[in-house]
Amino acid sequence: MTFLKALSRTKLYWGLIAIFLIGVLFSPVTSSGRNIFLSSGNLLDVLRQVSTTGLIATGMTAVILTGGIDLSVGSLMAICTVVCAMLLTVPGDTAAIYLGLPAVGLAVLILGAAVARFIFLNIEKSRSGEAHIRDIKLGGARGTVLPAIAGVVLCALVLSFLLPQMQTKFGVFGVLLVAPAVGLLFGAVNGVIIVAGRLQPFIVTLAMMVTALGIARLTAGQNNAVLPVYTGSNATADFDVLRQLLFGIVPMPGIFFIVAILLYGAVLRFTPFGRYVYAIGGNEEAARLSGINAGRVKIVTYAVSGLLAGIAAVLYVAQYRQGKPDAGAGLELDAIAAVVIGGTSLMGGRGSLAGTFCGVLIFGLLSNILQLHNINSNLQLVLKGVIIIGTVLVQERNAYDLFAQLRLPGASRRPVQGDTSVEERTSRETLSLTMGGKKE
Amino acid sequence: MRDAVPTLLGDSVTTEPARPILAAEAVSKSFGGVAALKDVRFDLRSGEIHALMGENGAGKSTLMKVLSGVYADYEGTVRVDGEIARFSSVRDAEAAGIAIIHQELNLVPELGVADNIFLGRERVVAGLFVDRKASLEAARGLLNRLGIELDPEARVGQLRVGEQQLVEIAKALSVEARILIMDEPTSALSSGECRRLFKIVRQLAADGVGIVYISHRIDEVMQLSDRVTVFRDGRHVWTRPMAGLDEDTIIAAMVGRNLLDAHPVNRPKGAEPVLSVSGLSLAVAGRHGWRDMLKGVSFDVHAGEILGIGGLLGAGRTEILETVFASNDGVRGGEIRLDGIAVDIRSPRDARRLGFALVTEDRKAKGLHLQESIRDNVALPLVGRLARFGLRSFERERALASRAVEALGVRCAGTDQTAGTLSGGNQQKVVIGKWLATGPRVLLLDEPTRGIDVGAKREIYDLVFKLAADGLAIVVVSSELPELLLLADRILVMAEGRQTGLISREEASEERIMQLAAPRSTFGRSVA
Numbered sequence: 022m023t024f025l026k027a028l029s030r031t032k033l034y035w036g037l038i039a040i041f042l043i044g045v046l047f048s049p050v051t052s053s054g055r056n057i058f059l060s061s062g063n064l065l066d067v068l069r070q071v072s073t074t075g076l077i078a079t080g081m082t083a084v085i086l087t088g089g090i091d092l093s094v095g096s097l098m099a100i101c102t103v104v105c106a107m108l109l110t111v112p113g114d115t116a117a118i119y120l121g122l123p124a125v126g127l128a129v130l131i132l133g134a135a136v137a138r139f140i141f142l143n144i145e146k147s148r149s150g151e152a153h154i155r156d157i158k159l160g161g162a163r164g165t166v167l168p169a170i171a172g173v174v175l176c177a178l179v180l181s182f183l184l185p186q187m188q189t190k191f192g193v194f195g196v197l198l199v200a201p202a203v204g205l206l207f208g209a210v211n212g213v214i215i216v217a218g219r220l221q222p223f224i225v226t227l228a229m230m231v232t233a234l235g236i237a238r239l240t241a242g243q244n245n246a247v248l249p250v251y252t253g254s255n256a257t258a259d260f261d262v263l264r265q266l267l268f269g270i271v272p273m274p275g276i277f278f279i280v281a282i283l284l285y286g287a288v289l290r291f292t293p294f295g296r297y298v299y300a301i302g303g304n305e306e307a308a309r310l311s312g313i314n315a316g317r318v319k320i321v322t323y324a325v326s327g328l329l330a331g332i333a334a335v336l337y338v339a340q341y342r343q344g345k346p347d348a349g350a351g352l353e354l355d356a357i358a359a360v361v362i363g364g365t366s367l368m369g370g371r372g373s374l375a376g377t378f379c380g381v382l383i384f385g386l387l388s389n390i391l392q393l394h395n396i397n398s399n400l401q402l403v404l405k406g407v408i409i410i411g412t413v414l415v416q417e418r419n420a421y422d423l424f425a426q427l428r429l430p431g432a433s434r435r436p437v438q439g440d441t442s443v444e445e446r447t448s449r450e451t452l453s454l455t456m457g458g459k460k461e
Numbered sequence: 462m463r464d465a466v467p468t469l470l471g472d473s474v475t476t477e478p479a480r481p482i483l484a485a486e487a488v489s490k491s492f493g494g495v496a497a498l499k500d501v502r503f504d505l506r507s508g509e510i511h512a513l514m515g516e517n518g519a520g521k522s523t524l525m526k527v528l529s530g531v532y533a534d535y536e537g538t539v540r541v542d543g544e545i546a547r548f549s550s551v552r553d554a555e556a557a558g559i560a561i562i563h564q565e566l567n568l569v570p571e572l573g574v575a576d577n578i579f580l581g582r583e584r585v586v587a588g589l590f591v592d593r594k595a596s597l598e599a600a601r602g603l604l605n606r607l608g609i610e611l612d613p614e615a616r617v618g619q620l621r622v623g624e625q626q627l628v629e630i631a632k633a634l635s636v637e638a639r640i641l642i643m644d645e646p647t648s649a650l651s652s653g654e655c656r657r658l659f660k661i662v663r664q665l666a667a668d669g670v671g672i673v674y675i676s677h678r679i680d681e682v683m684q685l686s687d688r689v690t691v692f693r694d695g696r697h698v699w700t701r702p703m704a705g706l707d708e709d710t711i712i713a714a715m716v717g718r719n720l721l722d723a724h725p726v727n728r729p730k731g732a733e734p735v736l737s738v739s740g741l742s743l744a745v746a747g748r749h750g751w752r753d754m755l756k757g758v759s760f761d762v763h764a765g766e767i768l769g770i771g772g773l774l775g776a777g778r779t780e781i782l783e784t785v786f787a788s789n790d791g792v793r794g795g796e797i798r799l800d801g802i803a804v805d806i807r808s809p810r811d812a813r814r815l816g817f818a819l820v821t822e823d824r825k826a827k828g829l830h831l832q833e834s835i836r837d838n839v840a841l842p843l844v845g846r847l848a849r850f851g852l853r854s855f856e857r858e859r860a861l862a863s864r865a866v867e868a869l870g871v872r873c874a875g876t877d878q879t880a881g882t883l884s885g886g887n888q889q890k891v892v893i894g895k896w897l898a899t900g901p902r903v904l905l906l907d908e909p910t911r912g913i914d915v916g917a918k919r920e921i922y923d924l925v926f927k928l929a930a931d932g933l934a935i936v937v938v939s940s941e942l943p944e945l946l947l948l949a950d951r952i953l954v955m956a957e958g959r960q961t962g963l964i965s966r967e968e969a970s971e972e973r974i975m976q977l978a979a980p981r982s983t984f985g986r987s988v989a
Contacts (some may be wrong), residue, residue: 143849143850180878296837303830303833307829311813
């Protein structure tokens with residue numbers, strides 16, 4: 022049983038390893054006998070290709086962990102590609118400036134204030150020591166005025182960096198500030214509406230998906246407009262850095278993806294915020310009654326989801342040399358599929374970013390293998406759908422469960438009288454406890 | 462087998478006074494080791510109204526769920542017309558002519574009266590389409606015979622609760638029911654609606670339907686029923702004909718003797734109240750405008766004191782705790798003072814920061830994260846407080862959980878054990894431990910021993926006494942009168958959202974509480 026237990030615990034990685042092995046075994050071989058799939062060029066290409074989806078899936082994971090969903094990410098990315106491309110190629114007053122600069126200003130203002138408060142709070146905490154368990158409240162200037170000043174100062178600094186670029190064209194750092202800020206703001210709007218209006222995340226983000234697409238088209242100026250970005254000719258050359266390989270090996274988009282996964286993963290694992298994300302997804306009412314500000318946590322997850330869509334947008338513009346309103350069409354579904362393949366429960370409360378990383382790679386390797394074999398692109402879609410279901414079937418059950426079902430069909434899963442749905446969810450754990458013998 | 466079925470729809474009536482049409486013999490039922498029914502018997506004759514009485518948790522509803530096929534796994538025998546029957550579903554019971562009207566309404570508000578009555582048994586034309594005309598006609602006929610004046614086309618959601626109750630009755634009787642079980646049918650009715658309901662119930666009995674009538678309201682049972690059965694703690698106390706019985710006899714039988722030994726109380730009390738609540742009110746938006754759930758509730762709790770809150774289900778006991786803790790929806794009013802200072806509590810977060818702790822009635826849905834570890838559960842409210850520069854301190858969280866587990870005597874394999882795998886009593890200790898870790902001044906306990914076995918109950922009681930002795934101000938809501946009498950220094954009794962008494966330990970008795978808790982028609986029911 023320990024073997025099964027180990028298998029079940031690491032099942033996340035088995036899927037990835039399996040698809041990797043399939044890729045290696047069935048890979049076409051070059052005339053000189055080299056395995057095309059295994060070539061570093063091919064594998065790094067996979068990493069570059071999955072980065073956009075990967076960044077979005079990263080933000081989506083936290084949203085889904087709270088029990089929500091974000092359907093608007095594709096459209097938010099579209100807005101940001103348009104804003105990014107416009108800032109890069111058109112100098113002076115543009116729609117992108119009117120959308121982007123206030124967004125940056127607001128985002129930086131709030132961020133500055135939050136960081137200042139955070140620092141004051143922690144200084145106070147270390148002073149008060151262990152003995153006093155009650156929450157700490159910041160009194161006087163440190164509670165409101167000083168954070169506000171910090172916000173304004175940071176805001177002024179950032180704008181003084183950005184405003185001169187308006188006259189010419191924005192550089193790479195400029196767009197890397199503005200586009201994510203636009204995404205962040207739209208994401209925060211999602212969160213605020215969901216929390217304040219007590220509405221279903223599904224319907225709110227669906228509405229945002231439509232609205233944001235409209236805004237993207239309005240910003241672009243005409244339907245389906247494509248804003249081409251050619252570094253060196255109509256845009257500054259420094260934007261090319263996003264197309265390059267870091268140390269001549271790793272593509273830049275891949276770096277962004279991996280850093281995002283590591284950072285957000287650490288946040289979910291090691292910070293109180295991360296703990297609240299899981300607690301809200303597991304049982305929102307119990308979390309709220311424990312005195313957690315569930316609304317604020319949820320708003321932040323949607324805001325970060327928007328932020329990551331904004332970063333993905335900049336990478337998209339770099340990669341495809343254009344920004345356009347239909348850039349992110351269907352991306353939200355790819356991201357959700359990757360998150361679910363990674364073992365995160367759509368009910369919330371269960372899952373991880375490590376899983377999402379695997380999910381994204383499984384998805385990317387799969388596409389790559391199908392492409393290497395020149396399989397008809399429509400057939401690729403069919404195969405992908407089938408494989409998503411197959412993977413999720415394995416991910417959603419653990420090995421004990423599968424075996425239990427094989428041996429005693431239905432017998433061990435008969436619901437006990439008076440069971441609630443909550444108990445239903447734990448029945449799997451109880452089962453694995455009884456079958457696994459002693460708990461470590 | 463059922464040659465002459467006395468029903469409302471078929472009008473042949475054959476009376477067999479001697480043989481019961483429905484009987485339960487030596488029926489026992491337990492939930493996860495907690496016995497809800499122990500060896501009870503019950504019988505019903507055709508054409509009789511048989512009242513079943515007992516306190517909350519006495520086992521009335523459990524027996525009715527056994528008799529109507531909701532619970533299939535019980536011990537003992539159920540007989541219909543003298544023959545052993547074992548219903549494995551509600552449909553089986555329905556086929557045997559047994560219909561049940563639950564305390565909560567089971568209607569679809571968006572559908573019409575007729576549609577609700579025949580839900581799942583629609584009259585169909587050409588095997589596909591609902592025959593609206595025929596179903597309206599049938600509904601009209603049924604309502605007429607019952608003497609219910611309702612438009613069969615009216616949407617149920619627009620009816621008042623009392624009228625909805627009547628639709629429920631019509632629905633129950635639209636199957637050929639000759640046994641009708643009514644669980645607290647008048648809990649939401651005005652006195653006029655009650656009178657109308659009684660008329661219909663008597664008419665049904667005269668037509669030969671056997672009726673099991675469950676109610677808390679003694680006056681109503683006395684004027685309606687032919688026989689009374691009293692349950693207490695899941696056991697059958699006695700069955701007697703109504704004639705010659707008086708109110709006191711019934712109350713005494715329901716209450717019984719105090720099973721729990723008295724606990725010596727000699728706790729020092731603070732001079733000034735820790736918590737002082739005045740004019741507490743709660744109004745929620747209902748279908749017919751604002752509905753008062755609480756009105757004018759005032760009380761003090763001193764350090765070291767345990768205040769009990771008693772009353773029937775729905776009397777507003779839980780609402781008091783939730784309104785203080787600001788965890789419910791609706792418009793809250795009144796003044797709350799902590800140590801004499803008026804406080805503004807707008808969210809559970811505010812309440813926690815001020816030093817309030819709420820242990821909810823529904824442990825699994827509102828108190829615990831069942832799929833998470835004991836450690837994560839206990840540390841949850843304090844994760845932010847224990848963190849340093851944004852990073853969680855797993856070490857401090859573990860220490861906190863270990864202290865709580867040790868202090869409360871939670872029996873577990875370690876703080877990593879999943880909370881959902883603990884027994885009810887130990888889960889409750891984890892919830893209490895979570896709140897004690899926040900260092901509260903005021904502890905609000907809602908049904909702290911619900912679903913917990915006797916041994917663990919004792920431990921929870923001892924814990925509550927110890928916490929009071931440590932100087933906490935404690936408020937306990939309980940449906941079990943012996944528990945209230947055991948724990949509380951003073952008892953606040955609620956009826957229909959209002960405070961009907963605040964009695965001291967000396968003057969408190971189960972009889973006195975029951976009297977105060979009984980709903981009175983003089984309090985205009987807000988639904989009416």
